Amino acid sequence: MLRFHSRFYTPAVEAGVPVIAAAIRYVPEDGSPERELCWYGDAAFLPHIWKVLGGPDFSAEVHFGEPRIYTSRRTAADATHTEIEAMREQGEVALQQAG
Numbered sequence: 001m002l003r004f005h006s007r008f009y010t011p012a013v014e015a016g017v018p019v020i021a022a023a024i025r026y027v028p029e030d031g032s033p034e035r036e037l038c039w040y041g042d043a044a045f046l047p048h049i050w051k052v053l054g055g056p057d058f059s060a061e062v063h064f065g066e067p068r069i070y071t072s073r074r075t076a077a078d079a080t081h082t083e084i085e086a087m088r089e090q091g092e093v094a095l096q097q098a099g
Contacts (some may be wrong), residue, residue, distance in 0.1 A: 001081065001084065001085060001088075003077070004077040004078075005077065006073040006074045006077040007073065008077075009070065009073040010073050013072065013073045013076055016069060018068060019069075019070060019076055020064055020065055020066070020067050020068075021064070021065035021080045021083040021084050021087070022062060022063070022064050022065070022084070023061075023062070023063045023064075023065075023084045024061070024062050025061045025062075025063075025088050025091045026038065026058050026059075026060050026061075027058055027060070027061060028056050028058040029056055029058060029059075032056060036055070037052055037055075037058055063087040063088075063091065065080075065084075065087065
């Protein structure tokens with residue numbers, strides 16, 4: 001995961017509203033790497049989506065954290081990043097234990 005840009009947290013920090021971390025994890029049924037389903041970097045969207053739609057079936061897991069109010073946008077970005085990494089890691093461990 002790339003680092004989160006703190007400027008995107010400015011509206012929530014200035015308004016004093018909660019931020020809720022959300023982690024999305026894709027699970028291809030054929031066991032291929034999750035990155036094959038992710039759109040990132042300078043990849044063009046249309047070729048990517050055609051590749052995904054024509055590929056193996058997959059499911060998506062979504063996990064939400066607790067609402068948190070931050071007074072610093074840098075703290076918000078760093079804490080949210082850490083929380084999402086932990087949620088994704090827990091999902092991987094659960095998947096390995098189930099499989």
